[in-house]
Each structure stands twice: as structure tokens, then as C-alpha cells.
Amino acid sequence: MTESVETAALTPAPGRAVPEKSGQTGTVVRSTVLRRLFKNPLGIIAIVILLAMAVMAVFADALAPFDENFANISKTLAAPDGVNILGTDSSGRDVWSRLLFGAQLTLASALLCAAVAIAIGLPAGLIAGYYAGKFEAVSNWVVSILMSLPGLIVLLTIRAAFGPSVWIAMIAFGVLISPSYFRLTRSAVQSVRNELYVDAARVSGLSDLRIITRHIFSVVRAPIIIQTAAIAGVAIAIQSGLEFLGLGDPAKATWGVMLSEGFKNVYLTPSLLFWPAFAMALTIGALVLLGNAIRDALEDGEKIKHRRKKIRTAEDAATASAAKAARKTVATVEAGTEHHLVKVTNLGVGYPQADGSVKKVVDDVSFHVDRGEILGIVGESGSGKSQTAFSILGLLPDTARIVAGAIQFDGNYTVAPGEDKVSQDRLSKLRGKRISYIPQEPMSNLDPAFTIGYQLVTPMMRVLGISKAEATTRGMKLLADVGIVNPERTFKAYPHEVSGGMAQRVLIAGAISCEPDLIIADEPTTALDVTVQADVLDLIRDLQRRLGVGVILVTHNFGVVADLCDRVVVMQNGRLVEEGPVREILRNPKKEYTQTLLASMLEGKEPMTMLVPAPSSVTARSTAKENVL
């Protein structure tokens, strides 16, 4: 029971529960959240149950046929009848009446607990998050103490000190559980404190108080409602537990007291246990569901629901069955194209949406790469270039679907025509061994828990089947090859102990460690300092010449393309704009979009975001998705 106290307080992980956008557009977001909430059947059920409970509690005096302690001693442990619709307990008291009064006290005590916890946790969290400093340090210390005290043990102590009062117990529990609001508020405030719009408000002369109430409070509002639902449930549980132990006020009817009374008569009338347990589970369950429904409503409505299957169109079903047929026997590739290292034909990649439609992020893209050739794929964020690269690697997210086209590698299909997923069977034999990958962000692409040496050596042992000693020797040499001055030290280091440029060299070493035929480099220099960028590009060029591998270089930077590539593919909004040898495209770009891209380069600007307004077919969302991937 109390084990859920602390975990429930953590359930909405602070970062996750905070809606990203509610800060600026509080009212708009709230109304759509409400609408989504009322669309969710579970949310409606929860609200109806809670409202019914609230009505029962508020009007208990009018609804209850008997006083909570009115005892008819001649009619004990009676079965339900016309007078006592749920029967009577061992003292002849009416179960239905006691249930109603129990709802009153139980719900009121839960509200009191949540109110106390908010009254302490919210302001403390706001101050600690906004001003930090000493206050934060002290409150963190207090929080760590409060969180290391088992709730029920503390309440036992409070009971020993102050006697059997529900209200004192709930105030104490409110204090004890206030850290959950404190932590929630503090991290939410910390995350927006340095946002531009808060800075803007500060610059425009708004007082701290105004900023906190106007801008920051709107961010924490929704998570606090979710948290309150959880805490009210926990408060009901722990309050009932205390009453069950017989530590409450015996003159008051509560669900816990009723449970205890039922348990004493469990051999005679076990049904006495049912109603209080049912009322409790129903109320806490409704609170849990309400919290979940609000959280779902806050999160993107675009999550893929399992409803999707139903809405599948006949066309989808047809491709699915075709795919099934194709999976059995992999078709042989089109004659005359076997010599290409990679050939992508009319590739389409899409993400099924909640409404049954498929959002295409790559559409009708065709190109090929030959051995020893460097192909650049250029485009801005959201152009689908990374998605194309991950299709070749077979590392698209689980939700992605190949909606059209085929991919072949070295004369065999990795995605045969008609298949809707990349065949992991086929690609797992190629990845690492023949196709390798250099990622964009060096630091996040190394597992922080393992040494660089381990992460370099293990793939060689798995893919090449060589011994650890041999792989270690090779690893050292590779590190030296990619220009790391002290390979022994780097080999033993953990990722957080090296610089970003060093980590990228390590990742490049990893990419070439098993002598692949194709390296896919996804923006390999974007995350690096300008001075390091040139070094890393030189390194890739040297290695490519030395090893004679094919390279697909995904980038938004035409400078990198001009520097390194033989041929280039320009992409925009998931479609292929133009393809050709680098010199030709640079000198004589045919398409307007390529010209715009080049013009922006020639002015010496670093294209970081949208260069030209995107047509409406691709929304900001897919841009965001692309960035995440």
C-alpha cells in the first residue's frame, strides 16, 4: 500500500509530464486538452465516477437514511433488505449510510492532504527553481529526509503524539508528500527559467512575481493536476490503512473503519468487506484513470493507436499480403543493376498516424552509389535525407513503414519491392560487416557506461570472430589511424572523458573497424567545432581513398559536398530534387531549389534551419521528427 506512495509521486517523471508548449499559449492548449480529455472514454468514466462520489459525499446527510452511528442492536449483520439496502454491520448500523458518510470523510481528508502538499510544495518548488541558491540547497536536503521516511511509520508517530485525528494525520501526510510537488515544480521552472520568452518578460520589466504567476505557473498547472490525482488516491489508501489498524477516531465512519469492522466479522459476513473495498478501489481507480487521461491528452494526439489496424484501407491490405508473399522468396534484382553497391529505387518511407493516414517523409527517391564513390545527400532539416540513410542501414524507428520502392545492396534486395519493413534478417548480416555508420552527434552515440576500448573491440570480436587480444591490437592501430595521439589512454577512457572531436574520431574508427564496403555518414561534422570539422573531413577523405569504400554522406552543407563528394543528390520535403556529378551541379544547378541552396552557401551563411519556406505538404512536425531521429 504505502509502497505506492512514493512511486506514485514519481510516476509523472517531471520532464515528461511538462507539456512543452503550454507556456506561451496557455488557454489554447487548455481547451484542446479538455476536448481531448472528453474524447477519451476512460477519462469520461473517471470523471463521472468522481463526480458521483463527490455528490454522494457532499449530500451524505440528505442521502443517508440513518445516522452513521445509529445502531439497531436487534438487527446485526443483517442481509440487505428494504430498510437497510446494503445490510447492517455487527452493531446493527446501516452499511449504506456509513458508506456515504465514509465517502464524505475519506474524500475530504484526501483533499486536505493534497491541499497541504500543494501549499508547501508548489511555492517552495517555484522559489527553489527560480532563484536556486541557498534556498534550493536547504530544501533539497529537507526533501531527501522527507522522502526517506516511510509514510505509515511517520503517521504512527503522529498518532502517538496527537491522538486519533484524521485531520492531523492528513496534514502530516500532506507535509510528508509535498516533495513530489516540490520536485515537479522545481524541474518545470528550471526548464523554462532560461527560455527566451521568460527572458523577454524580464527585459520588458515584469516583476519576478508577475513572471512566476503569468509564465511559469501556466507550465506547471497541468502536471500538478495529474500529480494531485495520484496523491489523492495515495492519501485515501494510507488514511484507510490507518483507520483499518484501529488508529482512527472510532466515532467516525470511514471506509477504513468499515473494512476493519468487516474483517473482524470475516467468518460470519465476509460481504461486509466488499462495499468499502469496492468504494475505495473505484475512487482510487477513477483518480488514476483521470491522471492518465489528462496525461494522454497533454501528450501528442498523434501517437499511433492500435486502432490503426481497423482503419487500414483495402490498398494497405493488398500491399501487406504482397509483402508477405515477397518475404518468402526474395526476388532477384533487376538485371543490369547488380554492379551498383547500393541502388535505391522509388523509395517511400512513411509513419502511420492515429487517424489511419500515413505521413510520408520520403517519397519516390531513387539513386545509386558505386564502389569507391562518395555520394552526398544534401537537404535541409526535414528533407528526408536521414530517413533515406536509415532505410539503407535498416535502422528506422519501429513505427516507420516502407510504403514504396526497393533498396538493393551489392546485387541483393534488402528491401524487395512490396515489402513494408526493412528485412532485419538480411540487414543484420550486413550491418557492421559490410555497411557501417558514422553518426552525427558523437557524445550521445557512445554508451556512457562502457569504455571506448570495449565499444571498439566488441563489434570486431562479434563481426570478424577474432579474439579479444587481436581485436585490441587492431583497435589501438585504428585509433592511431584516425589521428588519436595517445591511443592507449583513449582506449581505456570512458566517453565522458574525451572531447567531442575525439569521440567522433573514435566513432569513425568504429565505422571502419570491420572493413565495410559502404559507410553511411549522417552529418558527421555538424556537431563539431569548426576547426575540428576540417580535420574530420580530411580523415574521411583519406580513409575513403585508402580503403576504397563507398560513402554516403548526408549533410545540409554544400561546402562539405563540394569538398568531398563525387556525386550529389539534392532532397527537399522528402523528394529528390536533382542528382548529378558534383561539379556539374555546382556550376550549373538546374532546379531553382538547388540554386537557392547554393546561393545561401555562397553568401557564406551556415544553413542551420529552413532556407526557403517549405510547401505545406510537410509540416513543422515532421521537421521536428527528423531532428529527433
Added chain:
Amino acid sequence: MITFILKRLGSGIVVLFVVSILVFSLLYVSSGSIARNILGDQATPEQLAVKNAELGLDQPILARYFSWLTGALRGDLGASWFTSEPVASSLATRIPVTMTMVFVAMTLIAIIATLIGVAAAVKRGWVDRVVQIGAIIGDSIPGFVIGIILVTILAIQMGFFPATSTIAPGVGADAWALSLALPVIALLINGVTGGAQQIRSAVIKQLERDYVRTLRSRGIGEREVLFKHVLRSAAPAGLTVLSLQLIGMLGGVVIIEQIFALPGMGPLAVAATSQSDQPVVMGVVMYTVVVVIVVNLIVDLLNGWLNPKVRVS
């Protein structure tokens, strides 16, 4: 490493000290009527004064606290005001029962919740949905209500288990096992449903990390990626969840012991609470806080071992 442990132990002692002062001052509030509660309504003022002097209640609070503290530091937690039984020895006979249950329940929670949570994160689909629904049900029914339901149906109505404890000095291991089975199940259900849900989200979060994709691109098998890398990175989050559950369980076990009439710390704590038996309440609280501090220290050490970044700093 040594300095880290010493530092944590030091802060643990400070916490213990602070809590002891807090609880002692809280209990001071109710100590005025203790002598009358012990001796009954007929007691004369002289008898009450004698009793108060005997218990040391005529002393100022600071003096009383220091006499308790010096005793506690020597391992003497005083004697119950009502039964005169030394607190340390009554704790010693009851702790094994309680801690056996807590230990068995936590071990099972750790294993089952991890298995289910990982399965839900990796397989998604129906496994995932069952875990989500299970978490909602587990959150909805308090652990002690689960205990009541279990004892009513499985013990009283169907007779599969003893309804109350058969634990007594000298009984065999099978009697222990049979007596503890239902209480342990009652203790662990909430922990499993809640824990599986949290471990699921921790694993999903790790599966989405960049390095997982890079490991896959290097030709590392799916199983190795999951069990060696993802689980290891998700472990700190799982450990935190489990440690919080354990802290909660130290309270929850009190009610469970009451339901199953087990001779653990629960009945002692409840009786002491309703009588405001200060030495016993202090003993129970101090013991609990020590357990929490030790658990938190172990979790910190494990996290340090799992995460090299923490280890260095």
C-alpha cells in the same frame, strides 16, 4: 570510494539525529498523560508523581532526550512504559519476521517487475497493454486491501493457506513458508505492477537513445544490445524505483502483519502507537530510518558501479 561511503554514512547519521530529535519532541506533546494511562483513573496524584519520576517524565525535555540518546548510543533503547520489556530485545525478536517478508517480497519484485517491464518495452503489443492495465489496477487497490481479499478468499474460504500465522519459536521452515506466502504476495503485487510500469518506461527511454542505434549499426546482436547496454543504462532508474518501494513497504508491512496476525514489528508499532509508548515508538522509527539509510547507501553504491560518470565525481 571510501570517502564517498564515509560522506554518505555521515549524512545518514545527521538524518538519524534530526529524525530522533523531531520524533522525540513530537512524542513530548503526549507524554503528560502517560502516568495516568498506565496507572488508571483511580491513581492518586502522589502515585502519578512517583510514576512520572520513575519514567523520568519529571525531567525537562532536553535532559530526557540526552538520557535517551546516551542510552541509544550504547545500544540501550530503554524499556516499554507499559510492558517494561526492553525495546532492543522486543525489536530483536520481531525484526527477523518483518525483514524476512520484506526481503523476499523485494527480491521477487525486482525479478518479476524487471522481466515484465523489459518484455513490455521490447515486445510492446499485448504484453505492453497488459502491463499498463495491470499498473492501473495495482495503483487502484491498496496493498492492504489486496491482503484482505487474499486472506478472505484463499485462506478463509478455500483454506489453501493458514489465515493467521503459525510462526512460533521452534516451528519448521515449511510452517514459516506457508505462513509467509500470502503476506508476501500481498506485499509484492503493488510493487510488481508499479515497478514493471516504471522499468518499462526506463527501458523504452534507453532504447530510443542514439548509442543504441550505433551499437546496432556496428553489428551487435539485438540480445546483447538489450541485456548488456540498455538494461545497464536503465538500471539506475529501476533501482531508484525499487528503493522507493522498499521504503514504502516498511510502512505497508505494518498493516499486512496486522491482517495476518504475524509477530513482526507491525503489531508492536501499532500497540505502542495507540498507547503513546514513547521508548517503543522511538525504537521502531529509529530502526526503520537506519534500514532506509542503509538501503539508500547500497543503491548509491550500485549506481556508482553502473555509471562511470558518478564513479569519478
